[in-house]
Structures are given as structure tokens and as C-alpha cells.
Amino acid sequence: MRIPSHPTLIRRLLDSRLKMVAAQGPLLSASLALVHKRCGQPSCSCHTGGPLHPAAHLTYKDHGKTRTVYVPKDLLPQVQSWVAEHKRLKQLIAQINQLTLALVRGHAQDRRRKKGRP
DSSP, rough: OOOOHHHHHHHHHHHHHHHSSSSOOOOOEEEEEEEEESSSSSSSSSTHEEEEOOEEEEEEEEEEEEEEEEEOOHHHHHHHHHHHHHHHHHHHHHHHHHHHHHHHHHTTHHHHHHTTTO
């Protein structure tokens, strides 16, 4: 993201990002992975070298430990949107952080500009 040097432009970008921070629905801080695995039926072709069954797994951290949860097929679209919402908010917060740091860095220069010094 390109950050302008003028504080008014920085504040305008910052205000627009802050308005977008409101969550549009549930969010989930996890990663979603599609894995292929064997089922539990011995008569299935996946046990004899056939194609494996696709399954979705959600991986997240819980008290410093990595946990994995199976995601049912009917819940998969919702979980994907929850993970995408978390990713969107995470990117917005990173942009807000950059813009706020730019305001802090340019504060002294802005004060000199307002006093009339070059």
C-alpha cells in the first residue's frame, strides 16, 4: 500500500479504513485445508489404491497448541466465508497500523509546516 506524505490524505485514508473495520458477519481465525483420506469401510475402493475421499479440516491455535477440526461438507461454504472475513479484517488492521505510524512519523514535519517553516 502506498502511503501519502500529507497528513490530511493519511487521515482521509485512515478514516475510510476505520469505517470498513466493522465485521460483516462471524469470523474465524483459522486456516482451512482440503485433505484426501481413507474412509473406515474396508470394502471401499480407497483401501485398495483407488481415489481417496476429500475432506476439509480447520486448523487453529488453542493455548499455544495446534488443533485440527473436521468441517462437515454442508458447513464448508459458511466456514470459508468466516475465514475470509478474518483475513479481510486482518489486512485492514495492517493498513490502519501503517497509516497511523505514518501520522506519528510525519507529526513533527506537519507542525513545522503549520508554523510556516520550510
